[in-house]
Amino acid sequence: MRPDARSTALASRERLAWLALLALAVLVLPWYRVAPPGGEPLLPSALGHAAAGRGWLWPVVAALPLLALAGARAPGGRGFLALALAGLAALVVQGFAVGLRGPAAGWVGALFPAAAAGQTGLGWGGFTAGVALLGLVAHGLALRGFCRGDRFAASAVVFIVALLTLFVFFPILRLALAAFVGPDGAIAFGPFLSRFLAPEIWRLDCFSGPRRCGVVINSLVLGLLCATLCTALGLALALVVARTPFRFKQTLRALSILPIITPPFVVGVAIVVLFGRTGLVTVWGAELLDIRPTRWVYGLPGILMAQLLAFTPITFLVLLGTVEAINPTLEEASQTLGAGPVRTFRKITWPLLRPGIAAAFLLAFIESLADFGNPIVLGGGYEVLSTKIFFAVVGARYDLGNAATLAMILLTLTLVAFWLQTRWLGRKSYVTVTGRSDAGLAASLPAGLKGAAWAVVAPFIAFTVAVYAIVLIGGFVHDIGRWDLTPTFAHLRTAFAVEIGAEGLRLYGSAWNSMQTTLAVSAIAAPLTTLVGILTAWLVARQDFAGRRSFEFGTMLSFAIPGTVVGVSYVAAFNVPPIDITGTAAILVICFVFRNMPVGMRAGMAALAQIDRSMEEASQTMGAGSARTLRRVVLPLIKPAVFTALVYSFVTAMTAVSAVIFLVSARHNMATAYIMGRVEAGEYALAITYSTVLMIVMILCIALIQLLVGARRLGRRREFQGQALPAE
Amino acid sequence: MTDDIAIEFTDVTKRYGEALAVDRISLAIAKGEMVTFLGPSGCGKTTSLRLIAGLELPTEGIVRIAGRDVSRHAASERNVGMVFQSYALFPHMSVLDNVAYGPVIRGEPKGVARERARAILDQIGLKGLEARLPSELSGGQQQRVAVARAIVQQPDVLLFDEPLSNVDAKLRRKVRGEIRELQKRFGLTAVYVTHDQEEALAVSDRIVVMRAGRIDQIGTPRDLYERPASAFVADFIGDANLIGGQVQGGRFRAADLDLPMAGPDGAAQISLRPERIGLTPGLGAPAGRVMACTYLGSRWEYEIATGFAELLASRPITEAPIPAGTAVRLDIPETAPIRVT
Numbered sequence A: 001m002r003p004d005a006r007s008t009a010l011a012s013r014e015r016l017a018w019l020a021l022l023a024l025a026v027l028v029l030p031w032y033r034v035a036p037p038g039g040e041p042l043l044p045s046a047l048g049h050a051a052a053g054r055g056w057l058w059p060v061v062a063a064l065p066l067l068a069l070a071g072a073r074a075p076g077g078r079g080f081l082a083l084a085l086a087g088l089a090a091l092v093v094q095g096f097a098v099g100l101r102g103p104a105a106g107w108v109g110a111l112f113p114a115a116a117a118g119q120t121g122l123g124w125g126g127f128t129a130g131v132a133l134l135g136l137v138a139h140g141l142a143l144r145g146f147c148r149g150d151r152f153a154a155s156a157v158v159f160i161v162a163l164l165t166l167f168v169f170f171p172i173l174r175l176a177l178a179a180f181v182g183p184d185g186a187i188a189f190g191p192f193l194s195r196f197l198a199p200e201i202w203r204l205d206c207f208s209g210p211r212r213c214g215v216v217i218n219s220l221v222l223g224l225l226c227a228t229l230c231t232a233l234g235l236a237l238a239l240v241v242a243r244t245p246f247r248f249k250q251t252l253r254a255l256s257i258l259p260i261i262t263p264p265f266v267v268g269v270a271i272v273v274l275f276g277r278t279g280l281v282t283v284w285g286a287e288l289l290d291i292r293p294t295r296w297v298y299g300l301p302g303i304l305m306a307q308l309l310a311f312t313p314i315t316f317l318v319l320l321g322t323v324e325a326i327n328p329t330l331e332e333a334s335q336t337l338g339a340g341p342v343r344t345f346r347k348i349t350w351p352l353l354r355p356g357i358a359a360a361f362l363l364a365f366i367e368s369l370a371d372f373g374n375p376i377v378l379g380g381g382y383e384v385l386s387t388k389i390f391f392a393v394v395g396a397r398y399d400l401g402n403a404a405t406l407a408m409i410l411l412t413l414t415l416v417a418f419w420l421q422t423r424w425l426g427r428k429s430y431v432t433v434t435g436r437s438d439a440g441l442a443a444s445l446p447a448g449l450k451g452a453a454w455a456v457v458a459p460f461i462a463f464t465v466a467v468y469a470i471v472l473i474g475g476f477v478h479d480i481g482r483w484d485l486t487p488t489f490a491h492l493r494t495a496f497a498v499e500i501g502a503e504g505l506r507l508y509g510s511a512w513n514s515m516q517t518t519l520a521v522s523a524i525a526a527p528l529t530t531l532v533g534i535l536t537a538w539l540v541a542r543q544d545f546a547g548r549r550s551f552e553f554g555t556m557l558s559f560a561i562p563g564t565v566v567g568v569s570y571v572a573a574f575n576v577p578p579i580d581i582t583g584t585a586a587i588l589v590i591c592f593v594f595r596n597m598p599v600g601m602r603a604g605m606a607a608l609a610q611i612d613r614s615m616e617e618a619s620q621t622m623g624a625g626s627a628r629t630l631r632r633v634v635l636p637l638i639k640p641a642v643f644t645a646l647v648y649s650f651v652t653a654m655t656a657v658s659a660v661i662f663l664v665s666a667r668h669n670m671a672t673a674y675i676m677g678r679v680e681a682g683e684y685a686l687a688i689t690y691s692t693v694l695m696i697v698m699i700l701c702i703a704l705i706q707l708l709v710g711a712r713r714l715g716r717r718r719e720f721q722g723q724a725l726p727a728e
Numbered sequence B: 001m002t003d004d005i006a007i008e009f010t011d012v013t014k015r016y017g018e019a020l021a022v023d024r025i026s027l028a029i030a031k032g033e034m035v036t037f038l039g040p041s042g043c044g045k046t047t048s049l050r051l052i053a054g055l056e057l058p059t060e061g062i063v064r065i066a067g068r069d070v071s072r073h074a075a076s077e078r079n080v081g082m083v084f085q086s087y088a089l090f091p092h093m094s095v096l097d098n099v100a101y102g103p104v105i106r107g108e109p110k111g112v113a114r115e116r117a118r119a120i121l122d123q124i125g126l127k128g129l130e131a132r133l134p135s136e137l138s139g140g141q142q143q144r145v146a147v148a149r150a151i152v153q154q155p156d157v158l159l160f161d162e163p164l165s166n167v168d169a170k171l172r173r174k175v176r177g178e179i180r181e182l183q184k185r186f187g188l189t190a191v192y193v194t195h196d197q198e199e200a201l202a203v204s205d206r207i208v209v210m211r212a213g214r215i216d217q218i219g220t221p222r223d224l225y226e227r228p229a230s231a232f233v234a235d236f237i238g239d240a241n242l243i244g245g246q247v248q249g250g251r252f253r254a255a256d257l258d259l260p261m262a263g264p265d266g267a268a269q270i271s272l273r274p275e276r277i278g279l280t281p282g283l284g285a286p287a288g289r290v291m292a293c294t295y296l297g298s299r300w301e302y303e304i305a306t307g308f309a310e311l312l313a314s315r316p317i318t319e320a321p322i323p324a325g326t327a328v329r330l331d332i333p334e335t336a337p338i339r340v341t
């Protein structure tokens, strides 16, 4: 068969498969997850429910025969695509037209009396119908020339856009709406205004007296202080590493990944153990200097310390990149022209560093605003946006409207910082220098600056060592909080006791449940995150389709949304029909996939930029469609990016807290949520033990992923790539 | 349309946004023919080739391969073989797997596909290298693997995009000879892209000279060299002296130059190849003066000042050199000047 004939045959087979899936979805599968009250149908499917009086389901059911007909006649025609889109619209409309308690609008109730009983969230039938209709939309689009007729690429675009809309933008929209919902349930401007202007948000009292400031002011003060200090510290570290004969450079670089694999809360706990009222340092200080031990560490100082530890590695890496990118010959030139080291630093090095410093500053600012784990342990009475949002939803006074308002403020702040950052990075190229020059030695620092850098770096390193020493030993001594260092495995036993009995292995420890969930959820989320991320990268880098720029922008934007905001937005969006999935494990997986996907995407884009496109084109001329080219040519070549994405998404899923804390349930508890419970109960040793075990598990899992993905032949590939010239 | 047309372009246009890469070109390539797209960088050669491959789809116009309209068919739905400038060998596959990739993709069992790949590799002189990775081959060997991979499926057309640009200058002559020999041996239709006129003259049955997205002239190498239709072609293929003047009553005149020339009266331009200009020291019309005489090993090259143009002349090394400053008479055979547009 000729290649084009085969391709046409394949297309009609694919269309039939999508139609079969749609048939399964509307005729057979249960439409609802839990059957709604009233109107017992013969079949639990959409057809059954429609026949039993839920007439608003008829349009979705009708889409099936209409699409089958149009597909048989002219699948490439406008009618087919319009029908597929109409089917999708019918699915969305039916979901929102009738809510849990009844019709959303009067006319809906008048049209369908059965709507008064309301409807529950979608089940397998509903979701499968969505998938099938999206597939048919993509099919119709491709046949009309979208993505140059590439059906695989068209499907990938359609599905990723649909998923991002559903799981990133729709929740944010719902959240924004929730900020306007008054106590009577109606949407109005008044409730929003009174929430937004509440004094506990904007109060400035802390500058003029002993009273506390508003929560936004608190967050901003913390964010700015944290960003300033982290940037200064990161710069000092980068200068020491790059510009002095410092012997432990590699060690420092390696250690900078520590915060990524450090579970939340544990640093906070270590700080409490050191500086709390009965903390080691506090007590020593009290004895030595005869001052009364206080709870000074709770509040701004404690949070700041913890954030410094957590985010300095990020600023360090950014600034190290900047420092190393400065071409030493520029500095040499300055010196040969007669400038001394101080002048050279001021006139040459510093201006070249400035964009990197701005980027690092904004990055640390965003991280600080989004941080949830440290403020909740160390905040005391110092409320910041992320913790206040949490307590508005989880605390005794459930107030979604207030949480939504605060979340929108937080989102706005981070988006502004994100926008500023992309602007700075965008303009960076005018100073950054092309590549690194092998010739020339970097100017060493002026003596004064060197001393200053060391004065900053040394205490920081000592502090880090102290904190991680606490983490290391804390789990295996009797009571680290009271400084009772008798070695013991008691905490480990409490958390992870096992017994091999008659019925086989039994897991007694209190932590097993959350550990298993965490591992399972992370193990499911990591490959999915990687898949979506890499696929998105491939679409953006290699496919040409209408709307590609906005597509890329949308995916990147989803990265800028703080975890806490994602968490409440999911609460606002997915706790009610049509998509009622809170309390499931699926929502945890979904949350991770869409939060971490941009990292996979960035890794993928960077890797794809290194690969000569003509290899993919060669594969196409030999008859491979884009899906097969992706699998057989592209993926093997970007394995390192796949590895990075897998590891990152796995580790982040294991240690994330800000979003999942809203989504865990008694049945599906996560390790970080469990640890938070232990910290709140003051069981520090248990929290530390669990964190240590988590870190060990993560390191083992990373090794396992490395083994599975493999690094075979990668070395040779690099050599070969050097020879390949880009096409003209 | 006859059966022996392999590729046919009808008013094919390719636009990238506002920019026109290929501007309404039409041409037909016969089966078994080797045609070269020649032109300066950016003139649309690669785009034309990619339009044949299906790596680009035309904005307007029709592309036919073997008589079938493939204008909307993707590369994977056509049957073409392509040798890329960078070879584009898959670095993670052995030589054998690279060549067997196409047959496997098109649905042949792995064993059969490998047998076919092995046979082609034998014919192309790469026996014994099957298990190597592309990175373990020399540049010339890589190029041959790329060719083997492109012809293993008996494509309707074999496409080359500047295949010699990564080959050593010394080896180019040999490799281009091999490509030509292979194309003849397998009876393949081939389209070859280059910006090097000597390469084009050496390998082609016919040459398509392109300029700014349009076809300037199509012809055999000899046609193009001896009867260029335009000043552009005359200048691009070999060296040419372009002289402006007037045609009247069957004669071309410019200053003291007076040559027989057919065609309509009026302003005209002629092209004169340097090696067709004879030089005799002494006075006479048309007159010239040697400004420079350069020894080039294989010939003498002269710059001659005349009343109508600065001329470039080239004489065999066996002739005695004429020193700069000497007055000369030009001997121009009647068949030498070609009227161009």
Ligand SMILES: Nc1ncnc2c1ncn2[C@@H]1O[C@H](COP(=O)(O)OP(=O)(O)O)[C@@H](O)[C@H]1O
Binding pocket: A728, B016, B019, B020, B021, B039, B040, B041, B042, B043, B044, B045, B046, B047, B048
């Ligand atoms: N993908 C593209 N996007 C925009 N312009 C392109 C693209 N490919 C080629 N062009 C433009 O089309 C013209 C022809 O390009 P090309 O066919 O590659 O020239 P050649 O191979 O003759 O050097 C050039 O001006 C080039 O800049």
Ligand SMILES: [Mg+2]
Binding pocket: A728, B045, B046, B047
């Ligand atoms: Mg080219």
